[in-house]
Amino acid sequence: MSQGLFVWSAIVIYIALGIAVAVMARRKLGSGINDFFLGNRQIGGFVCALTYAATTYSAFMMVGLAGLTYKLGVGALGFELTYLCGLVLVVFFGPRFWLVGRRFDYLTHAELLADRYQRRAVGIVAAVLCLVFLIPYAAIQVMGIGYLLAGVSKGTIPLLGAMVLAILVALVWSNIAGLRSVAWTDALQAVIMLLASLAALGFLAYRGFGGFGNFFLKMDEEIPQLLAGPGLFKFNVFFGLALPWLFFSVSNPQVTQRLFIPKSVTAFKQMIGGFLVFGFIYTLVSVLWGFGARLLVPALDQADKATPALLALPIIPKAIAIIVMVGILAAAISTIDSILLTLSSMCARDIYKNGINLRASEEMELRVGKGVIPILAIIFFVFAYWAAGKKGLAFMIAPLSAAASAGLLMGVPAIIGAFFWRRATAAGALSSMVGGAILVLALQVSGSKPLGLWPGVWGLMVCIALYVFVSLCTRPPVQKAKEFLQYLHEALPKGNFV
């Protein structure tokens, strides 16, 4: 069987399996917008943990993070583990999101903000912020698939064809049963991602180096420059990349929406615990994969090609290489369909229902949400196609991801303030999001880093200053703040939440 045919067969099996799972999920689909976008807040802990993992971890890990490790060394491990440690924000904020989500029936975090600050414009701006900055993030998933499939199939599957395939699969899976089909297929994909990457690492270590001991010894001997301190990372690069990722769990709507879905406290605990274990293993595997590539294929022109190059080596059996490829494909598609679904829910609830047509029925709202999904998919594809033609660090997958997260970071002060600061106002939230986002966009487009600090760092400083200053100068929504915070004040101790 030729390489191309082998790759295509694996992809067909993977897609068929995913469709079967999505169709099974559809049997549980009820009616209404909450059911379609939140699984009626009744998702079990196991599926929650895996959908959280599959949504968070994407093509970035085995392609982008491995590439970053290949190029800049051990700092990539620190940068990604800083993100994982950022999950402490879910430990603090997750129960708050979950409690108020059930109490006030929120569909998105933008709706939470609009209600808490008592101004619809806050929700609309938060939704637009997510739309603007998640497009590059979703597009890099599509790019990742393009690079990978074209590399592994040795060109049999063209870059363009691979990107079209990814978009179509995400589109179908998110449409079949909304969050239920996305969550169930995510669970399947998370298992594939983890098992495939572990198997590949095993072959890399034992067939490439004769075991993990020798692997580490080779790292010490041949690439010491990538192990000393943070490797080749400069502090400002490390900080600029890590800071937005630290807040990823409360800034990215596809992740915050998952804080609304566990059916119980136990399911919530299982979601966090399961994700932490998954994330630790998957991060370690991805980074070691990058180091392995640096030792075995040291002269690549683009670091993002490290994974395809490694999979093409004879030490990785063809079947394992194909399974890994499917694992990475799964990682990317599970992120794309989650983003598609979350952004469409924001378009339906925060922009259409709360902005354009206040009298829209739930049925109409749901129709708008479903209608937006293919439009977003086309936008993702166009951006990915444009970005895939660029070269250099600025268009590497990791910095593109961090740039997207830097923009989403501008919603964080308003989100944190909503839970803790009675005095916070809608004007403060609006000015911080708009001011911060404009600054981040301007710095990213111009490519400037004043004093060596990255756009996200500057944006966050300005954003916090605006949020505090403008809030202090304007009138807070006293009644809502009291109701919102009083409810949490009473509910949190009962559940022993911190």
Place this chain on the structure above:
Amino acid sequence: MGKLFWGWIAWFLFLFALDFTIPFIGFKHVPKVTGSFLFWILWIVVAIASMFLIFFRWRENYDNNEEDHP
């Protein structure tokens, strides 16, 4: 928000301070797997264990009147 809340906040701020300083200063001249690589692995194990300690205490009876809510 009681002492426990602020205690955990202080602990995690301390962990983040280590994350952003130790590899850049302490392991700058240690070009081995046993340097920053091992540090970050041990660091995250401590952080994950701390998070488990926090959420293991959570209970189901967060809202005695849950049936009243949507």
